[in-house]
Amino acid sequence: MEIDLGFTRRWSLLVAGAAFVAALGCHSATKEKGMASMINMADPSTANQLLSGFHAVEQNAWRWTARKFAVMLKPPAGSEQNGATLRLRLFIPDNQVKNLGPITLSADVDGHKLDPQTFEKGGDYAYSRPVPADALKAAAVRVTFSLDKVQAPNGVDGRELGVVASVVGLQAR
Numbered sequence: 001m002e003i004d005l006g007f008t009r010r011w012s013l014l015v016a017g018a019a020f021v022a023a024l025g026c027h028s029a030t031k032e033k034g035m036a037s038m039i040n041m042a043d044p045s046t047a048n049q050l051l052s053g054f055h056a057v058e059q060n061a062w063r064w065t066a067r068k069f070a071v072m073l074k075p076p077a078g079s080e081q082n083g084a085t086l087r088l089r090l091f092i093p094d095n096q097v098k099n100l101g102p103i104t105l106s107a108d109v110d111g112h113k114l115d116p117q118t119f120e121k122g123g124d125y126a127y128s129r130p131v132p133a134d135a136l137k138a139a140a141v142r143v144t145f146s147l148d149k150v151q152a153p154n155g156v157d158g159r160e161l162g163v164v165a166s167v168v169g170l171q172a173r
Helices: 006-024 044-049 094-100
Strands: 038-040 050-054 063-073 084-092 103-109 112-119 123-131 141-147 164-172
Touching: 038 044, 038 063, 044 050, 044 063, 084 094, 084 103, 094 103, 103 123, 112 123, 141 164
Parallel strands: none
Antiparallel strands: 038 164, 050 063, 063 141, 063 164, 084 123, 084 164, 103 112, 103 141
């Protein structure tokens, strides 16, 4: 099965990802220890924070994920007292859901499980969950995402394909 997002879809995903980062008022990377709270998938300065489960950047804007994928994020200022919000900007192609059925995304921040979200149709989404302050005491936290279903590697694409990610990060509350 070949999944073609099409030029219009890719462009809208790029624009939506850029708008998402701009709306949060975050800089791509912080100067402190080079660790960022917010990661744009196409930014080479934060690529080292993508720990596992991400495929190569495509269209200079997004990356396919595997079933499990993880990032390292710097908690935003004040989050050790007030908590933060985890945000993942993602896209699911229509035929991904048609072939697999509803897809559920789960996440945890350094072992603190967050509520899952199920996607019953393709489209652009923002997974957004509150993260308690006690999960954000370290200088950097590991955020692990997991999907219940993915497209298995096949003759057209040898990669395991989960969702298309454009931006991930922690936003102060």
